[in-house]
Amino acid sequence: METINVAIVEDLEEIREALRVLINGSQGFSCTHVYADAEQALLELPNLKPDVALVDIHLPGLNGIECVQDLKDQMPATQFMMCTVYDDDDHIFDALKAGATGYILKRTSPAQILEAIRELHSGGSPMSSEVARRVINSIQKKHAPSEAVEILTQREKEILDYLALGFLYKEIADKLTISKETVKKHIHNIYEKLQVQTRTEALNKAFQR
Amino acid sequence: METINVAIVEDLEEIREALRVLINGSQGFSCTHVYADAEQALLELPNLKPDVALVDIHLPGLNGIECVQDLKDQMPATQFMMCTVYDDDDHIFDALKAGATGYILKRTSPAQILEAIRELHSGGSPMSSEVARRVINSIQKKHAPSEAVEILTQREKEILDYLALGFLYKEIADKLTISKETVKKHIHNIYEKLQVQTRTEALNKAFQR
């Protein structure tokens, strides 16, 4: 059974040392490198390529999310877990976009932290069910058609979909076997209802872009 | 401490009954309604409005995801947990889009199932770390700019971003303090590199739409 190499980026010495002691004191885990800020981590970590990196979001200077963003490019095999007090939507989503694959809160128990590291290393994405709910809410919000679309008629929605695919008026007309002028009229009505002037604006408003 | 009312939609009698017995035999849980197919559940559940519904994905006739989609509209307060043998990306994502907020695999232990129901009811989204990883991978894939964009120059990417926001050539020109003709040329080059003819096509290809 191999040892999981863990690096820590955390500005608060108390927490940083507690994590180091926890990890080094546990069978199968090793923590040889800890950093108090992102800048130092960015300098050294790319050469060390640890299996897992625990990164605090709130860091002085460059924050943890930007830190992960930079590091992930240079060491894609390393798994990053955000370790933070924040559990609001924005931070979670930004962290995931930056390349983090785990997200735990600081109040997580030591045993659970170790378990999370193990899961992260074996291909999972540990996160509390509250964090997961926030992620899911974001997905569901993104996939829900905006309310603006509701005021459109069935035909208008249909044409809007073709518009989203990049078809010309003429192509849409052919697909629906109606005249180009009718397509134009529908689109004109769509623009009026959505209060926009161009195709791209309409698509941005109709879907959440 | 209130009792959590749980409904079950599961076609295999063995599993269905095992879940019912598990839930009814546990303090704080109650399961009074079980269904072997989606059709029956759709008829009765909207009147019962249980706190939580465990729904199998693989059902005869209407599948569990379509079932949740229909039910979620009629009873938005009920929390739906998919309970399945599948853990592939498509099913997970479709289930979440349909309105499910939990996703557990059938091999989950009885104790963990109860814990998952409790978390689901208290506002969390229980899912195994493997399932969570798949969700996160989908998010990261969606947010990663497509490789196609990489062949664009910095200036071209910049203009592409403005294009995505729906600006006119003239507006982009003003923002970048360059001439409209230059903007046009850049966009022409972008289209060539992305092998498209229109703005919408370019945006669809550049981002994953």
Place this chain on the structure above:
DNA sequence: TCGAAAATCCCCCGAAAGGGTAATTGTCCC
């Protein structure tokens, strides 16, 4: 069955978009 909403079509017109070509200025690299 009456009327409103939706869907269909048409004309005019100016602005925007997109294709093609050519030329100038840098910068970076060999």
Place this chain on the structure above:
DNA sequence: GGGACAATTACCCTTTCGGGGGATTTTCGA
């Protein structure tokens, strides 16, 4: 220094887009 490439500007041209107006038929619910 020369070559490749990025960024810039300019001009040509055609098509498409979108706003304005008006008109007819279909549909569907009150």
